Amino acid sequence: MVDVDFPALTGFYKFLFLYLEPSQFQLSLRSLHLLTDHLEVSTMIPAAMILTFPGAAWFYHELIPTPTSEPLQSLDARSKLAVWQLGNCYLLLGMISTVVFRTIRNAVPKDPQLQERLVGSLLFCLAVADLSHIFTSFLGIGDGLRYSPAAWNATTHGNITFTMFLFLVRASWFLGVRRQRFYYGGLGNNTNKKQI
Template identity: 25%
Template sequence: MASILPPFPKFVFTVLEPISLVAAFIVAMISPEWFIQEQVVISRHLPISDNARAVALQLGMAYLLMAMVEIAILSGTQEAKVVRNYLFAYWLGDIGHFVVTYRVLGWERVGNVTQWNSMTFGNIGVTVFLFLTRSAYLLGLFGPHKKGAAKLA
């Protein structure tokens, strides 16, 4: 990979995050019903509509697209400004993802980590980890880009 990222963010953004996105794609494709029902921890599962199933499948496809774009951009460019802008856009997306999850789950469910299922862990725990890693990168806490990278504007 030709990534200009320092080692830790390179691993997180070109290996871990794409793997998690592909995993979400696979789960949404294999079992959209489970994917939808696990979004909110409830005691019983209700049948889902064709509309909900279509949305889950489309979201799964969006996850796959995100993984491919992330690998292509972060591994294929030597321009620091492109990498920084890309990760800033995802940083904003992390905020939106957390806010939407919080609005649906409410503080009681968000704050009760012991009751999280795998979907909640992904929607909150993984998103917060990625947000913090992106924040540290954007603040320059991982050090400079690899040599030969274009200067940040």
């Protein structure tokens, strides 16, 4: 069955991309009049962890797993800035997923073709980011850990394993797996494609 309000993003895809990927808990922005919905913030959690507790040094040391925990020494200014900027990227990705998907749903509720084209544009960008994130994380953990997933910590599994899962689901969306297509590969849509 197609979602009446958001036919371009239904079922598991809607659950994953609209709620789970950017959310674990909700921060209501109604009082700020920024959203009529709740802001979902799980992709944004690393930003909060970096800026507050356990902090930038903890996050920095979690990026590459070690058999013994290293002492959490304060980072030099350059390392701290780089980790803060990484946290800002997490925050940006979470906000984009949260706000843009809801804006598409609310702005063009009766145009599934346009919805799908806009959702596809965002998912394409996120899929490219997934691949570069997987590649750089895999390359960065070093030869000793690269092929030993059992030795990875939660941060490494998040950066590689979970990001691979997200990429595969995004690719499945483009292939039309378990969803109705309206723009990408939809039947008879070549003459009806709208220019944006």
